[in-house]
Amino acid sequence: MKLSQRGEYAIQALLVLGMYHGPEVIRIKEIANQQNIPRRFLEQILNDLKSGGFVESRRGVSGGYRLERRPEEITLSEIVRHIEGPLESSDLAKESKKKLHLHSDEAAKYIINGVMHEVQTAIVGVLEAVTLFDLCEKVRKIQGQMDDQSDYII
Amino acid sequence: MKLSQRGEYAIQALLVLGMYHGPEVIRIKEIANQQNIPRRFLEQILNDLKSGGFVESRRGVSGGYRLERRPEEITLSEIVRHIEGPLESSDLAKESKKKLHLHSDEAAKYIINGVMHEVQTAIVGVLEAVTLFDLCEKVRKIQGQMDDQSDYII
DNA sequence: TAAAATCTCGACCAATTTAGTCAAGTATTG
DNA sequence: CAATACTTGACTAAATTGGTCGAGATTTTA
Numbered sequence: 456m457k458l459s460q461r462g463e464y465a466i467q468a469l470l471v472l473g474m475y476h477g478p479e480v481i482r483i484k485e486i487a488n489q490q491n492i493p494r495r496f497l498e499q500i501l502n503d504l505k506s507g508g509f510v511e512s513r514r515g516v517s518g519g520y521r522l523e524r525r526p527e528e529i530t531l532s533e534i535v536r537h538i539e540g541p542l543e544s545s546d547l548a549k550e551s552k553k554k555l556h557l558h559s560d561e562a563a564k565y566i567i568n569g570v571m572h573e574v575q576t577a578i579v580g581v582l583e584a585v586t587l588f589d590l591c592e593k594v595r596k597i598q599g600q601m602d603d604q605s606d607y608i609i
Numbered sequence: 610m611k612l613s614q615r616g617e618y619a620i621q622a623l624l625v626l627g628m629y630h631g632p633e634v635i636r637i638k639e640i641a642n643q644q645n646i647p648r649r650f651l652e653q654i655l656n657d658l659k660s661g662g663f664v665e666s667r668r669g670v671s672g673g674y675r676l677e678r679r680p681e682e683i684t685l686s687e688i689v690r691h692i693e694g695p696l697e698s699s700d701l702a703k704e705s706k707k708k709l710h711l712h713s714d715e716a717a718k719y720i721i722n723g724v725m726h727e728v729q730t731a732i733v734g735v736l737e738a739v740t741l742f743d744l745c746e747k748v749r750k751i752q753g754q755m756d757d758q759s760d761y762i763i
Numbered sequence: 764t765a766a767a768a769t770c771t772c773g774a775c776c777a778a779t780t781t782a783g784t785c786a787a788g789t790a791t792t793g
Numbered sequence: 794c795a796a797t798a799c800t801t802g803a804c805t806a807a808a809t810t811g812g813t814c815g816a817g818a819t820t821t822t823a
Binding site for chain 2: 766767768769770771772
Binding site: 764765766767768769770771772773774775776777778779780781782783784785786787788789790791792793 | 794795796797798799800801802803804805806807808809810811812813814815816817818819820821822823
């Protein structure tokens with residue numbers, strides 16, 4: 456399981472919005488600069504996140520984006536699912552079982568599918584347990600460490 | 610994590626070789642027919658599996674393939690790793706940590722990477738625990754069930 | 764020894780996906 | 794109304810995926 460660039464950017468953007476979460480809105484340009492994401496590409500991604508109900512936007516001169524839900528209510532699995540497509544591939548499993556007679560290639564596929572289903576369950580298990588809030592906390596923590604050593608750049 | 614077609618075919622082929630494992634060799638054509646895999650494509654895949662040390666081949670008129678190792682010694686994680694590329698993406702983790710001063714986009718990436726690393730660990734955990742032999746047993750089992758009901762095709 | 768069967772090697776190809784870019788438009792503020 | 798920002802949809806280049814193909818090398822068997 457590798458995250459696409461798009462997926463990584465999406466999480467980075469949400470992470471910024473999570474860090475500064477409040478009633479205020481943040482401009483696309485700021486996110487792009489801070490996270491070093493191509494601006495035009497980020498527009499696309501934020502738009503997608505908007506239609507997915509993760510962020511809301513305000514137009515016009517003092518426009519920007521903010522989270523639509525609180526960071527602690529957004530799990531990584533939701534984000535990844537929305538941006539990379541379904542984590543769980545449609546169960547060939549029950550399909551095949553019902554037919555009850557499998558050609559030998561179907562038998563093999565059925566078995567392989569079963570294992571891959573376990574894999575998916577494991578993936579979701581991890582991603583389900585992590586919220587945007589958790590990620591923000593971790594960032595704050597390592598930024599705190601950097602403070603201590605007055606050896607950071609931002 | 611979705612398996613590529615190539616990956617699924619590879620496992621199917623190994624599964625066939627595992628089912629009939631012995632000193633004898635099986636022709637590419639038989640595997641292709643039985644598993645409904647494009648023959649030319651399968652050639653490529655088996656070649657790849659050969660260079661990966663999973664199978665060995667015999668040329669000539671009664672040539673074919675057989676497993677190079679015993680089914681119980683081949684884990685799914687090895688197969689997938691070889692055919693789909695590394696499961697574990699090179700650790701940006703330690704890299705970044707050493708630098709000790711992260712730009713804020715690097716901090717975000719670092720954190721995200723950490724979670725993805727957990728995901729990878731979970732994936733490997735599942736795949737590591739399943740051997741080719743296990744898969745063969747499962748196939749035998751559902752084929753046994755089909756026998757019981759004399760309602761199968763092969 | 765020649766024919767037939769089978770693996771081997773590398774090039775090639777079309778369709779899809781990924782990672783962006785761009786232009787023109789709409790909305791909001793001052 | 795001018796400036797600033799989001800919105801929408803089309804467009805593109807490069808990489809990946811899922812194959813195909815031709816020519817060659819090896820081995821068996823008649």
